[in-house]
Amino acid sequence: MPVLRVGPNSTEERIAAFLRFKPRVLKLPYVYAIRFMEACRAAGVDPRRDVPGIKFVFISGGAYPVEFTRAVEDFFGAPMHEVFGCSQAGTVTCGTCDRGVLARGAAGGERGWMHNYEHEVLTEVLDPATGRPVQDGEEGELVITPLFRAASPVFRYRMRDRVRFGAPGRCGCGRPFTTIECGTIARYDDMLRIKGVNVWVHELDALILGDPSVDEFNGVLMLDERGRERVCVRIEFRSAVPAEARAGALGALGTRLRDAFRVTFDLEAVPAGTVRRFELKQRRWTDERTARMARN
Ligand SMILES: [Zn+2]
Structure with missing residues (x-):
């Protein structure tokens, strides 16, 4: 091809x-x-x-x-198909069969399953707390061991990817491989993928909150009306920062963010008390990209 x-x-x-x-x-x-x-x-x-x-x-x-x-x-x-691969494995580790990403037939509309390529990669799905294999239909952490690599082998590599495990037979096509559910692979850690760039949330938060003029902020990942990714950050300045200094501070922060992460951020100053604050666990970032996809 x-x-x-x-x-x-x-x-x-x-x-x-x-x-x-x-x-x-x-x-x-x-x-x-x-x-x-x-x-x-x-x-x-x-x-x-x-x-x-x-x-x-x-x-x-x-x-x-x-x-x-x-x-x-x-x-x-x-029809739509899906594969999953990673640089640690050096290959694609699973993919859909001819049935695609939806479970077709009587139960139509449910998610389908990707077959693990078990002749090339030993794939385990483990409970991250206990290290034990999860059961059919349960979520766990993907752990891979490529069976063909000689120059740079990895052994039981923990991916930090959260997947739903399916026993052989889940897909219904008859292939005798373990499976991973389509469309639900997520991360256990706090990494955001923005415009194709992997960004750690804690590094992003540290850079923005490290600015002495910033009091608090919220960030939203979204798709604009043309489907382009945008990162919007709403910033509350400390009350000691005079109004006339805020535009310059926003510009300088935007430059530092772009230099650090190779991503352009849209920064906006908002009045004190506007930004959401959370009591127990700080979750400053929301991802609205998928919500828009669901609407389309
Ligand atoms: Zn199948």
Whole structure:
């Protein structure tokens, strides 16, 4: 299968390549899929009419709602598939079979299952508190041991990814492999993936709260009306910071954030008492990207 890599191109150039080459398979990072669909709609492109030969659409890179799957399948007129891979394993460790990411048939609408490639990677799903294997249908931490690597082997590598484990037979296709539920892989730690960049929440919080003019803040990850990712940070300044100094402080903080994380943040100063504060556990960040996908 010839592979057309369009990663460095603009969305407009990708749409042009999509129309010109009419790919049989389309691979999209999940946070980009909504943007690509909205850009196609804006350009008057209907894949069912203009690129009718698509066999399937491949999504990787995060958890997504079932409604998102339906939106993708309706728009492209093709089933959606998912794989999971990681650099520690040096490979893809599991993927959907011909049934795709939804459990089809009588129970339709439920999530499907990715089969672990057990001939290449020993995959365990363990209770992170006890280290014991979880049972069929339970959540646990993904632990992998690639069986083929010689130069840089890893042994029982704890991924910090939270997955739902399925015993062989879960998928219903008859393949004799253990499985992982589609669309629900999440993190145990506090890492955010923003515009393709992995960012630790504690590092982000430390940088913003380390600014002596900042009293408190909340951050929201969202998709704008064109489906682009935005990071909006609402900041309360300390009362001692004079009003005329606040615009300059925002600009300087924005520059430090961009330099540290290679991501552009939209910063906004808000009046004292506006930002939510939490008594027990500080959760300053909310991720509204998936909520928007569910609406589309
Ligand atoms: Zn299957």
